[in-house]
Amino acid sequence: MKDWGALLGTHEPGPDLRAAIGRYALAAGTPSERERRAVIEARLPSHDWPDADLRIVIVDAATGEERIVTRDDGVPLVDAIAASCAVPGIWPPVTIGDRRYIDGGVRSSANVDLAEGNDVVLVLAPVGDLTAPEPAIAKRLAKVEKKSTLLTIGPDEASLAAAGANPLDPASAGPAARAGREQARQLLDEVAGVWSA
Numbered sequence: 001m002k003d004w005g006a007l008l009g010t011h012e013p014g015p016d017l018r019a020a021i022g023r024y025a026l027a028a029g030t031p032s033e034r035e036r037r038a039v040i041e042a043r044l045p046s047h048d049w050p051d052a053d054l055r056i057v058i059v060d061a062a063t064g065e066e067r068i069v070t071r072d073d074g075v076p077l078v079d080a081i082a083a084s085c086a087v088p089g090i091w092p093p094v095t096i097g098d099r100r101y102i103d104g105g106v107r108s109s110a111n112v113d114l115a116e117g118n119d120v121v122l123v124l125a126p127v128g129d130l131t132a133p134e135p136a137i138a139k140r141l142a143k144v145e146k147k148s149t150l151l152t153i154g155p156d157e158a159s160l161a162a163a164g165a166n167p168l169d170p171a172s173a174g175p176a177a178r179a180g181r182e183q184a185r186q187l188l189d190e191v192a193g194v195w196s197a
Contacts (some may be wrong), residue, residue, distance in 0.1 A: 003141070014136075018064030023191035025102050026061050033082075033092045040082040049077050057104030057111045058083040061093045066107045068114065069096075090168060113140035115148065120194060123152040125159050151194045156183050 007024065011017035030036075049071030056069045058080070061115065069080040075096055083094035083101035093100040104111060105127075115121040121144060144150060155163065162179035164172045 015064035016086075018059050019062065020064075020104055021088050022059065022061030022064060022072065022093070022100075025086070025093050025101065028089040030090065030092040033094060035083050036086075036091050037078060040085065041078050044078060047069045047076070047078055055114070056084045057107060057114065058086075058094075058096075059104055060104045061100045061102050067101065068105065071095040076140050087168070093175070108137055110152075112144055112150075112152070113137045116140050116144050118144075118148055121148045121150045122191065122194060125152055125154045126168075127155075149194055151191065153183075153187060153191075155180075156186075159183055 006019065007020045018183050054071065058067050058069060059065070060067060069083075071077075079094055079096055082091075083096060084104050085091060086094050086102045088106065089103050093102050095101075109127050110123050110125040111119065112123050115123075127140060133176050156179075159176060159179040162175035166172070167176065
């Protein structure tokens with residue numbers, strides 16, 4: 001992860017930075033795609049796309065361009081989710097068609113700007129962005145903030161402490177989940193108020 005710091009300092013936010021992170025991800029030593037796919041497959045209760053309008057954001061590791069995958073794209077749900085979880089340097093980029101993809105969080109941790117046009121937007125943001133949003137994202141984000149009822153939920157102090165310095169450490173999973181559930185209980189009324197507005 002320390003290589004990310006150098007990339008952030010030498011590239012402007014946008015496709016150029018995302019492509020640099022993609023090159024880093026492609027060169028990193030990680031488990032194989034096959035191993036990682038098996039883990040994702042085992043964790044999903046269903047491998048079928050839901051009827052709901054689910055959109056999964058991924059980033060082309062070579063070009064840095066974002067791609068939004070839906071059930072209409074013919075991409076298996078397991079592959080779309082594996083790509084969206086392909087944290088550069090930790091998990092392998094995922095092959096979809098003839099391209100390889102990494103975590104859409106490289107574009108933005110929450111991709112809130114993509115909710116433009118919705119009246120009510122609930123954002124669950126487990127981490128903050130590593131960089132300021134690039135101008136195009138910031139412009140769309142401003143529209144969401146202006147025209148939508150927006151509630152953003154980030155980790156509280158207890159959740160941050162439970163996740164620790166490395167939120168990908170399996171030892172933090174249990175404590176982080178318990179802290180997150182407690183935070184959720186405390187926010188029930190606020191969330192219900194937004195949805196009923």
